[in-house]
Amino acid sequence: MKNYALEFKNVSVIYGEGSPFRKAALNDITVSFPKGEITGIIGHTGSGKSTLASLTNGLLKPTSGEILLDGESIWAKPKEMIKIRSRVGLVFQYPEYQLFDETVEADIAFGPKNMKLSDEEIKKRVKLAAEFCGLSEKELKRSPFELSGGQKRRAAIAGVLAMRPEVLVLDEPAAGLDPKGKEEILSGLVEYKNTYGATLLIISHSMEDIAKYADEILVMKDGEIYMHGGVEEIFMQAEKLFDARLDLPQITKLFIELKKRDLVNSTDVYSVGYAKKEIEKLINAR
Amino acid sequence: MLKDVTFGQYYPGNSLLHRTDPRIKLLILVEYLILVLVASTELAAAVSIMFTVFLIAVSGVKLRILLKSVKPLIFVLIFTALINLFFTTGESEPLVDWKFITIYQEGIRSAVMMLLRLLSLVLGSSVLISLTTSPLELTDAIESVLSPLKLIRVPVHEFAMMMSIALRFIPTLIEETNKIISAQKARCADFESGNLLRRVKALVPILIPLFVSAVRRAEELADAMECRCYHGGEGRTKLKVMKACARDYIFFTFTTLLTVGIFFINNITIAGIVELCRDIF
Numbered sequence: 001m002k003n004y005a006l007e008f009k010n011v012s013v014i015y016g017e018g019s020p021f022r023k024a025a026l027n028d029i030t031v032s033f034p035k036g037e038i039t040g041i042i043g044h045t046g047s048g049k050s051t052l053a054s055l056t057n058g059l060l061k062p063t064s065g066e067i068l069l070d071g072e073s074i075w076a077k078p079k080e081m082i083k084i085r086s087r088v089g090l091v092f093q094y095p096e097y098q099l100f101d102e103t104v105e106a107d108i109a110f111g112p113k114n115m116k117l118s119d120e121e122i123k124k125r126v127k128l129a130a131e132f133c134g135l136s137e138k139e140l141k142r143s144p145f146e147l148s149g150g151q152k153r154r155a156a157i158a159g160v161l162a163m164r165p166e167v168l169v170l171d172e173p174a175a176g177l178d179p180k181g182k183e184e185i186l187s188g189l190v191e192y193k194n195t196y197g198a199t200l201l202i203i204s205h206s207m208e209d210i211a212k213y214a215d216e217i218l219v220m221k222d223g224e225i226y227m228h229g230g231v232e233e234i235f236m237q238a239e240k241l242f243d244a245r246l247d248l249p250q251i252t253k254l255f256i257e258l259k260k261r262d263l264v265n266s267t268d269v270y271s272v273g274y275a276k277k278e279i280e281k282l283i284n285a286r
Numbered sequence: 287m288l289k290d291v292t293f294g295q296y297y298p299g300n301s302l303l304h305r306t307d308p309r310i311k312l313l314i315l316v317e318y319l320i321l322v323l324v325a326s327t328e329l330a331a332a333v334s335i336m337f338t339v340f341l342i343a344v345s346g347v348k349l350r351i352l353l354k355s356v357k358p359l360i361f362v363l364i365f366t367a368l369i370n371l372f373f374t375t376g377e378s379e380p381l382v383d384w385k386f387i388t389i390y391q392e393g394i395r396s397a398v399m400m401l402l403r404l405l406s407l408v409l410g411s412s413v414l415i416s417l418t419t420s421p422l423e424l425t426d427a428i429e430s431v432l433s434p435l436k437l438i439r440v441p442v443h444e445f446a447m448m449m450s451i452a453l454r455f456i457p458t459l460i461e462e463t464n465k466i467i468s469a470q471k472a473r474c475a476d477f478e479s480g481n482l483l484r485r486v487k488a489l490v491p492i493l494i495p496l497f498v499s500a501v502r503r504a505e506e507l508a509d510a511m512e513c514r515c516y517h518g519g520e521g522r523t524k525l526k527v528m529k530a531c532a533r534d535y536i537f538f539t540f541t542t543l544l545t546v547g548i549f550f551i552n553n554i555t556i557a558g559i560v561e562l563c564r565d566i567f
Contacts, residue, residue, distance in 0.1 A: 054468065057472055059468050059471055059472065082474050082476060085471065085472055085473075085474050086474050089472070090472040091472075092465065092468065092469050092472070095469060097462075097465070097466065097495055097498075097499055098466055098469035098470060098473075098491075098495055099495065100490065100491045100494035100495050100498075101491075110470075110473055110475070110491065111473035111474055114473060114474035114475055114476065115474055145498065159473060160472070160473065163473065163474065
């Protein structure tokens with residue numbers, strides 16, 4: 001049996017219960033996220049992805065159901081929610097707007113400081129977190145408001161990494177960044193995961209990123225779980241994805257078209273690297 | 287934390303007050319304030335209360351919603367009434383004289399009058415303006431009512447524009463604040479415990495990003511307005527031109543008469559009426 005870091009059991013979130021504006025943001029969701037793996041969460045706008053994210057660290061209380069972190073309900077001791085929040089790191093969409101301190105260093109230290117760690121430990125963590133996010137020593141001493149958009153994003157993510165959470169939930173961590181910056185941030189996150197054996201949940205609209213980094217994919221639709229499985233398993237069911245108004249990675253779509261013209265014989269190609277190998281194989285075979 | 291903030295509590299509807307020209311409503315509001323503040327005798331107070339009830343009746347606003355607008359002021363109302371009750375001295379014997387508490391008949395009277403006056407002010411002005419006038423109508427009306435000041439070079443249009451922008455951004459900023467609060471909470475920030483100083487300090491991580499983003503939004507909006515050739519109020523026309531109709535003028539005239547009348551009513555005492563009746567019969 002797999003070891004699960006985070007489990008949702010029959011979780012529902014309903015806004016405006018009892019009024020005519022009643023709206024179920026999440027409807028009876030049961031899902032588990034395996035320890036040490038990256039789960040990509042995809043879904044159309046308003047499918048409940050962000051609601052799911054706010055549930056993971058107790059910012060939002062579910063209307064019904066249970067959320068288990070390492071087998072224990074996170075709402076068991078509401079007074080110790082701060083402890084839960086240091087174990088489940090949540091990075092919101094556009095996190096650069098939460099920066100406030102005089103230096104990037106002090107800003108990254110905000111989380112660990114709230115956890116009441118020793119100064120020495122805080123310093124160590126800030127340095128490590130900055131490394132994972134690719135921030136230089138020089139940038140740490142600058143004001144966060146002087147940085148470029150991409151660097152601000154790194155600083156904000158580092159602020160959550162510095163708490164060293166065992167589960168890290170990221171809402172569109174790479175949205176609006178240039179391809180290189182995106183690559184660096186995402187691979188930094190993978191490095192963090194590998195170093196500490198953390199569990200990652202990444203919400204993204206980019207099928208390419210999901211295909212490249214995720215181990216599992218969770219597809220949400222209208223506040224419900226639409227599909228959940230391995231990357232190949234999900235992307236093989238193209239029709240079903242289109243029904244949820246989602247898409248396939250571009251390279252996969254290309255291979256589907258090539259298959260139609262009998263130029264290739266497989267369509268389970270999700271990354272450019274793999275596609276390259278596949279094409280080389282075909283060329284050599286001729 | 288901020289979910290209870292209701293601002294611009296406009297209550298959509300199609301009542302008489304909703305349809306009244308907002309400029310007329312502004313003028314009526316001024317008269318109404320004079321009326322309520324001037325009314326000092328029991329009879330005058332009764333007239334002003336009747337007029338308030340009339341306004342509430344024609345506004346079509348549900349009583350429950352109306353009471354909600356009074357709720358945050360309950361403390362102020364009670365406090366004012368108590369101050370009046372304890373600190374008004376009268377000429378007659380005190381009704382209660384126990385240790386440091388002395389209550390005179392005049393104190394009770396002024397407490398009740400003050401309470402009714404404040405309650406009328408809050409209820410009357412909210413049904414006249416905030417509940418039945420949309421913020422945009424209101425700023426348009428203010429611009430129009432103040433437009434004579436343009437003659438002495440007061441930038442009336444700019445003031446009105448600033449006001450409507452400010453109103454427009456309140457919900458946006460509230461949303462932004464909630465987002466920042468969530469983000470800092472996710473970083474283990476604690477806003478709920480500790481002494482006053484610690485709680486005030488805990489606000490810094492919210493306020494700084496909020497100010498930064500407000501300034502950023504202002505700059506972006508200014509650029510966007512300039513890109514669309516905004517150059518102030520000169521020669522600018524309106525999408526919705528306000529038109530006052532006969533009904534509005536009647537309403538206005540009626541209020542004016544009542545406001546002027548209240549000065550006379552103030553001079554009529556109940557004893558005077560009794561005298562008058564005796565003279566007639």
